[in-house]
Amino acid sequence: MEPIRRPMRRKERLVTEEADIRRILDACGILHLGLYDEGRIYVVPVNYSYTYEDGKLSLFFHGATAGLKKELIEKDSRAGFEMDTGEKVIPHATNPALYTNAYMSIIGSGRISIITGNEEKKEILTSFMKQISGKDWTITDTMLRGCEVYRLDADEFQAKKNCPAKRK
Numbered sequence: 001m002e003p004i005r006r007p008m009r010r011k012e013r014l015v016t017e018e019a020d021i022r023r024i025l026d027a028c029g030i031l032h033l034g035l036y037d038e039g040r041i042y043v044v045p046v047n048y049s050y051t052y053e054d055g056k057l058s059l060f061f062h063g064a065t066a067g068l069k070k071e072l073i074e075k076d077s078r079a080g081f082e083m084d085t086g087e088k089v090i091p092h093a094t095n096p097a098l099y100t101n102a103y104m105s106i107i108g109s110g111r112i113s114i115i116t117g118n119e120e121k122k123e124i125l126t127s128f129m130k131q132i133s134g135k136d137w138t139i140t141d142t143m144l145r146g147c148e149v150y151r152l153d154a155d156e157f158q159a160k161k162n163c164p165a166k167r168k
Contacts, residue, residue, distance in 0.1 A: 108157025
């Protein structure tokens, strides 16, 4: 895993073990992509699958063959991303400044490429469907019509978790 450019303030929340990072990747359901759109950042949520080999994270998602997401990726392949398990507020009985959230998250950046070969698209979408549904599916050429498949290779990312017990 490449270090993120800015060090974390709360280093005790950093997750570095591969098995723990995989647990976070498996637990999160939505990937939030930040794409550059001429002076603003456009954030879009997508379902995803992933590979994580030797510290290298690749995220896969799909979309329509036309639209703003595709246009922005074609203009500038750089992207930021965030995924999390959602949050649960952990209150403190007497001090509002000591409230916290329980969560697991991964935040990073990288470059997106569009997968062009139909066989590679089928392989990725088969894996994608297995990861999100738990079932084996057969992806056909007909299913690929109107569908783009994307790969985001993370240049850097950090995994974090905060799992405090109930506070007094």
